[in-house]
Amino acid sequence: MANLQRKRNRDVAIPNGSMSDIAFLLLLFFMVSTVFVQEKQFWVERDRWPVAESIERIPRNHTTTIYVMRDETILIDDVPTRIETAEDTFVYSTLVRKRDEDPELVVCFRTDRDTLYGVMSDVMRQLQDANTLVVAFETQQRRD
Amino acid sequence: MKIGRKRKSKAEIPTSSMSDIAFLLIIFFMATTKFDVKEGIRIVLPQAAAEGAQQAQTITLTEKEMTRMQIMPDGMIVVNTEAPRSYESGELDALIQQKLKLNSEMIFKVITDREAKYNDMVRVVDRLKAAKIEKISLSTN
Numbered sequence: 001m002a003n004l005q006r007k008r009n010r011d012v013a014i015p016n017g018s019m020s021d022i023a024f025l026l027l028l029f030f031m032v033s034t035v036f037v038q039e040k041q042f043w044v045e046r047d048r049w050p051v052a053e054s055i056e057r058i059p060r061n062h063t064t065t066i067y068v069m070r071d072e073t074i075l076i077d078d079v080p081t082r083i084e085t086a087e088d089t090f091v092y093s094t095l096v097r098k099r100d101e102d103p104e105l106v107v108c109f110r111t112d113r114d115t116l117y118g119v120m121s122d123v124m125r126q127l128q129d130a131n132t133l134v135v136a137f138e139t140q141q142r143r144d
Numbered sequence: 145m146k147i148g149r150k151r152k153s154k155a156e157i158p159t160s161s162m163s164d165i166a167f168l169l170i171i172f173f174m175a176t177t178k179f180d181v182k183e184g185i186r187i188v189l190p191q192a193a194a195e196g197a198q199q200a201q202t203i204t205l206t207e208k209e210m211t212r213m214q215i216m217p218d219g220m221i222v223v224n225t226e227a228p229r230s231y232e233s234g235e236l237d238a239l240i241q242q243k244l245k246l247n248s249e250m251i252f253k254v255i256t257d258r259e260a261k262y263n264d265m266v267r268v269v270d271r272l273k274a275a276k277i278e279k280i281s282l283s284t285n
Binding site for chain 1: 262
């Protein structure tokens with residue numbers, strides 16, 4: 001005779017009492033690890049940057065940004081300047097100071113894609129004089 | 145005097161929806177956070193000649209050792225002594241591969257006219273970087 005056992009109806013439940021603790025821990029992690037970038041303004045909008053394919057990530061902690069606008073205005077530390085004569089050495093003097101503070105300095109260019117190359121050449125000449133030789137041309141990632 | 149029996153009622157804050165609120169906040173943070181990662185084409189510039197130093201040594205390179213790519217104001221490119229013409233990205237890739245077949249250690253010198261657009265220089269350097277070339281020289285006409 002078959003042994004017929006009475007089936008027990010057990011409640012199977014996933015313990016979710018600590019779910020809110022986990023969620024709040026995650027929330028705290030996001031809030032603590034988020035660093036707000038303090039830039040007054042994006043002088044050259046991202047959609048005005050050139051498009052490139054072979055781009056690499058640049059560690060942010062050793063960078064300084066130079067904006068070069070289409071009208072040849074150069075912005076470094078949100079201070080506008082121009083290079084018109086040999087006496088216009090604001091870029092040079094700023095970079096000498098920054099390189100002394102951080103020898104691993106990388107200068108990132110956020111340049112309007114329609115800027116004439118002459119102004120970039122002048123800026124890079126001052127970079128060479130200031131011995132800040134690692135530069136990066138910030139670009140948009142090509143998507144096709 | 146009527147003395148009423150005190151009822152012991154449990155005062156509790158309902159916490160069952162706490163996790164829903166927390167997850168909603170997380171989703172909000174994750175959706176609105178914009179990572180400002182710097183990405184671009186990295187180049188190391190040559191050192192400037194020291195003031196008062198003796199004149200830099202001049203080295204003459206042949207076409208087999210160095211390819212000269214001159215970017216004109218209208219975006220056309222002059223490769224070595226060839227006539228100026230416009231290159232699509234695919235054509236540039238083919239040209240670079242052709243030069244690398246001649247010499248795998250080929251140096252590419254990108255000479256950009258002062259009146260040329262910055263975008264044209266970046267486009268050429270991008271194709272060179274895509275071909276894993278490290279010996280790139282930037283100069284101005």
